[in-house]
Amino acid sequence: MNNSQQRGASERSQVRRAELIATGRKLFADTSYDALSMDDIAKQAGVAKGLIYYYFKSKRGYYLAIVEDSVAELVARAAGEPDLPKAERVRRTIDGYLHYAEHHQAAYRTIVTGGVGSDAEVLAIRDAVREELVATIAEGAYGSRTVPPLARLALVGWLSGVEGTTLEWTGALAADAQVDPGTDGEAESAARQPDRDRLGALLVRQLRATLTVIGEFVPECPPPPLTEEAFESAGDLAPVTGRS
Known part of the structure; x- marks a missing residue:
């Protein structure tokens, strides 16, 4: 040949x-x-x-390959377009993360929860993707993938909150998809989940708060300017921020 x-x-x-x-x-x-x-x-x-x-x-090797492929897609979507300005890159990272979770709900649950039972290899893959995402956010916020330990811990805490929020959101989206179309419109509207842009705006604001606190404790990591307008106008965020 x-x-x-x-x-x-x-x-x-x-x-x-x-x-x-x-x-x-x-x-x-x-x-x-x-x-x-x-x-x-x-x-x-x-x-x-x-x-x-x-x-x-083996079947296990097949499953692990599927998890690794899912992780690679999640990281690629979240970490895309590295040449954007810092604030826009942070926004794109969060939006890419939520886009993946929304459209690949089962794969996202596998990545975040660790897969089948307490699978050490899948958990290791999950931990690796968390490290990559924290590094991506740090690079978008500070221009460096490596930050002092206290700053890293704060970012890990924020990401853990993002994971829990996203799991709850995607689970609710799946439940909403099963709602009988004849359900009372007012009750359905009250229970309707936020769309990706709105949830992204909330997570950006939470990240801004985290970066502000990091700057107070770690002066060498001052918070970069992050604008919620990258997702929605400030007026649209009034229910989230209390601002008019």
Whole structure:
């Protein structure tokens, strides 16, 4: 086999592997890990079971590859466009994070909660993505991925709050999607979840507060100018901020 043929075979192999991961993401979104057998996976993917073993060695290897692929997409979406001004990059990071969670709810839950049970390898992947996201926010806010320990702890605390808020939000979105269209309109409106822009505006304001506190405790990390207008106008944020 010449070099051109080898490259072609390698590209086809990468495409097939990516297709299997995409199929797995859909399967594990609707069915628990333990409820899916390799026979089920192969049937749904329309391939021989041996092909999955060839690429991923085992069901666990397949699952971990799906988690890693999901993490890579989340980080890429959150950390995109590094050449933007600081305030806009922070806004884009939060919006990218929420966009991923909104459109890949099962994968997001897996990443944040650690996957199946207390899976050490999935937990390690989760911790790695948290570190990357904290570093991305630090770089957007301060121009450096490395910050003093106290500043890092504050950012970790903020991100933990973001995770809890986002899990609650996506869970409520999923529940809202199941609401009977005939439900009383006023009650439905009162229970309606905020859209991504509005939730993003709230998280930006919370981050601004965190960065202000960091600046008080860590003078070498002064808070950068963050504008809520990047998400919505100040007037639209009055219910959140108390400002008119």
